[in-house]
Amino acid sequence: MRSYNVAVLGATGAVGQQMLQCLAEQDFPVGNLKLLASSRSAGKIMQFKGEDVVIEEARDEAFDGVDIVLGAAENNIAERFVPVAREKGAVTVDNSSAYRLDPDVPLVIPEVNPEDVAKHNGIIANPNCATIIGLVAVNPLHKLGGIKRMVVSTYQAASGAGVGGLRELESQMARIAAGEPVEDPKAFAYQLACNLIPQIGGFDEVGYTSEEMKMQNEGRKILHAADLRVNCTCVRVPVMRSHSESITLEFEREVSVEAAREALAAAPGVKLVDDPSALAYPMPLDTTDQDDIFVGRVREDISAAPGQHGLTLWCCGDQIRKGAATNAVQIAKMLAE
Amino acid sequence: MRSYNVAVLGATGAVGQQMLQCLAEQDFPVGNLKLLASSRSAGKIMQFKGEDVVIEEARDEAFDGVDIVLGAAENNIAERFVPVAREKGAVTVDNSSAYRLDPDVPLVIPEVNPEDVAKHNGIIANPNCATIIGLVAVNPLHKLGGIKRMVVSTYQAASGAGVGGLRELESQMARIAAGEPVEDPKAFAYQLACNLIPQIGGFDEVGYTSEEMKMQNEGRKILHAADLRVNCTCVRVPVMRSHSESITLEFEREVSVEAAREALAAAPGVKLVDDPSALAYPMPLDTTDQDDIFVGRVREDISAAPGQHGLTLWCCGDQIRKGAATNAVQIAKMLAE
Numbered sequence: 001m002r003s004y005n006v007a008v009l010g011a012t013g014a015v016g017q018q019m020l021q022c023l024a025e026q027d028f029p030v031g032n033l034k035l036l037a038s039s040r041s042a043g044k045i046m047q048f049k050g051e052d053v054v055i056e057e058a059r060d061e062a063f064d065g066v067d068i069v070l071g072a073a074e075n076n077i078a079e080r081f082v083p084v085a086r087e088k089g090a091v092t093v094d095n096s097s098a099y100r101l102d103p104d105v106p107l108v109i110p111e112v113n114p115e116d117v118a119k120h121n122g123i124i125a126n127p128n129c130a131t132i133i134g135l136v137a138v139n140p141l142h143k144l145g146g147i148k149r150m151v152v153s154t155y156q157a158a159s160g161a162g163v164g165g166l167r168e169l170e171s172q173m174a175r176i177a178a179g180e181p182v183e184d185p186k187a188f189a190y191q192l193a194c195n196l197i198p199q200i201g202g203f204d205e206v207g208y209t210s211e212e213m214k215m216q217n218e219g220r221k222i223l224h225a226a227d228l229r230v231n232c233t234c235v236r237v238p239v240m241r242s243h244s245e246s247i248t249l250e251f252e253r254e255v256s257v258e259a260a261r262e263a264l265a266a267a268p269g270v271k272l273v274d275d276p277s278a279l280a281y282p283m284p285l286d287t288t289d290q291d292d293i294f295v296g297r298v299r300e301d302i303s304a305a306p307g308q309h310g311l312t313l314w315c316c317g318d319q320i321r322k323g324a325a326t327n328a329v330q331i332a333k334m335l336a337e
Numbered sequence: 338m339r340s341y342n343v344a345v346l347g348a349t350g351a352v353g354q355q356m357l358q359c360l361a362e363q364d365f366p367v368g369n370l371k372l373l374a375s376s377r378s379a380g381k382i383m384q385f386k387g388e389d390v391v392i393e394e395a396r397d398e399a400f401d402g403v404d405i406v407l408g409a410a411e412n413n414i415a416e417r418f419v420p421v422a423r424e425k426g427a428v429t430v431d432n433s434s435a436y437r438l439d440p441d442v443p444l445v446i447p448e449v450n451p452e453d454v455a456k457h458n459g460i461i462a463n464p465n466c467a468t469i470i471g472l473v474a475v476n477p478l479h480k481l482g483g484i485k486r487m488v489v490s491t492y493q494a495a496s497g498a499g500v501g502g503l504r505e506l507e508s509q510m511a512r513i514a515a516g517e518p519v520e521d522p523k524a525f526a527y528q529l530a531c532n533l534i535p536q537i538g539g540f541d542e543v544g545y546t547s548e549e550m551k552m553q554n555e556g557r558k559i560l561h562a563a564d565l566r567v568n569c570t571c572v573r574v575p576v577m578r579s580h581s582e583s584i585t586l587e588f589e590r591e592v593s594v595e596a597a598r599e600a601l602a603a604a605p606g607v608k609l610v611d612d613p614s615a616l617a618y619p620m621p622l623d624t625t626d627q628d629d630i631f632v633g634r635v636r637e638d639i640s641a642a643p644g645q646h647g648l649t650l651w652c653c654g655d656q657i658r659k660g661a662a663t664n665a666v667q668i669a670k671m672l673a674e
Binding site: 149150151153155170173174176177178189190191193194195196197198199203206207208216229230231233235237238239240244246248257276277279281282283284285296297298299300301302303304305310312314316 | 486487488490492507510511513514515526527528530531532533534535536540543544545553566567568570572574575576577581583585594613614616618619620621622633634635636637638639640641642647649651653
């Protein structure tokens with residue numbers, strides 16, 4: 001079996017570290033492995049499959065001989081190095097938002113639009129974490145009834161702001177437990193422990209945040225549904241690493257609760273957790289460090305007007321895994337296969 | 338000025354204690370004050386306006402000579418004593434859900450349907466906390482455009498489960514901070530710290546919880562809007578005592594964002610906190626121990642179909658105050674006036 005030389009760009013972050021673990025778990029055929037980061041981290045050691053790997057500074061020459069780049073860096077770093085990697089013949093699966101809406105770049109969730117991988121020209125974009133989690137949950141229902149409209153409220157974990165976000169929430173909880181004042185926040189605009197922050201990303205002129213618009217803009221591209229309408233409210237919650245979403249769907253055609261549950265139970269990447277009588281429903285603690293998206297609370301939308309076909313559901317998924325690293329490594333595996 | 342003999346039924350709970358504070362703050366003309374609780378608490382001392390008051394056991398005779406009862410007890414206690422109090426000539430403002438949908442009992446939010454107070458026959462019901470907070474926020478917009486439909490996702494605080502819920506969340510946070518395992522939960526079905534629980538109340542046969550149905554059932558009665566359709570998803574979040582709600586509204590008539598903001602800014606009981614450019618929006622930490630409902634993130638519903646008139650907003654309010662005690666004492670003041 002052929003092996004592939006892999007570079008992880010931004011290897012020291014929460015997503016970069018998780019990508020290494022996913023490469024090992026998914027038995028990706030790794031040849032040479034390069035861990036690329038800023039000059040600050042260069043020379044430090046990380047582990048892959050029990051072996052030491054020295055971190056290199058991300059520079060143009062670092063991409064020589066690389067087959068696949070897993071991009072776990074911010075937009076400005078992605079924009080600096082992804083074109084270089086392409087120039088040198090590598091294919092990048094990029095987790096930044098820099099290329100997601102580029103018509104020349106496929107935006108892929110393997111459970112939803114695997115066929116788009118083949119259309120790449122050296123770059124495949126990994127969607128936004130909340131978008132991946134929501135679309136893995138609703139795609140089996142989209143196939144049944146054709147989703148026209150989504151009204152989504154998110155409950156997004158601290159890990160969406162990276163390791164800094166996780167450490168900040170932990171520190172705030174410890175200080176509250178000790179009866180001490182919370183330090184000025186850095187990763188978030190306000191205290192997150194015992195609080196909710198209804199803003200992720202910057203605001204546009206009509207009052208939506210960049211995170212909120214991703215669900216519609218990326219959703220339309222991934223589902224090949226140019227007319228999909230999505231109203232999203234994104235809220236940061238004091239949870240470590242699983243995002244949750246309350247989703248109300250309007251369909252073209254009727255989808256019964258029973259048919260929805262059947263489709264979800266059979267869908268790849270989905271675990272149906274939906275037994276109210278046993279108090280079984282998705283919770284972020286249960287999806288932590290899991291690859292599957294848990295879906296439950298599936299029920300009729302009782303507010304739908306006559307003739308409207310509506311369902312409501314609740315889903316949770318690990319933001320660092322399926323929301324980022326797992327999805328990227330799945331795409332890389334499709335490239336290798 | 339006439340004074341009124343007041344009894345607080347369930348005085349030792351989170352809502353009962355807050356009712357005492359609200360009676361003092363709102364300068365309610367209290368004559369004799371009786372604090373009623375279970376036999377376990379009888380004989381203990383609570384303070385009202387700096388004076389000691391001995392807690393009495395709730396028994397039929399305790400309601401002799403009482404003018405106004407503030408009910409802060411569970412349904413079974415309310416059903417046991419509210420009819421007795423009425424028999425003895427008292428008017429009860431009851432925070433349990435026992436009488437809320439009784440056609441003979443007004444269900445009142447003073448900012449929304451003050452006129453209904455006059456229709457009482459000895460009992461006035463205080464609405465569900467999430468319902469009060471949501472309806473104070475949307476009522477000014479209902480007056481403008483006529484709300485047909487609400488899609489609501491809640492983010493509900495631990496205090497909704499009373500003092501036990503608050504202590505349980507605090508204890509869990511302290512144990513997590515100390516690196517210790519969390520004890521088996523009692524107030525909630527699952528661990529709440531660093532988690533979300535998408536169930537409040539029991540489930541009905543179509544999969545909605547009792548808490549979720551209150552928004553529609555109580556909303557229809559309070560707004561005198563029998564055709565109002567509400568789809569609600571209620572979620573417990575690791576926040577102490579303020580509920581938050583993400584609400585998407587569909588109106589009969591167009592309501593512009595500007596008109597909505599103007600109406601909210603002028604509405605009693607509402608504080609408009611809506612300046613995205615200054616990162617100003619409602620957050621549960623900011624509404625803690627406040628009587629006002631904070632409303633913000635007001636924006637067009639970009640998922641509304643042509644001809645549908647939609648807005649989306651976010652609101653927060655203190656669950657123990659306006660969600661319960663403040664609202665009840667406001668009603669009592671209307672009775673006194």
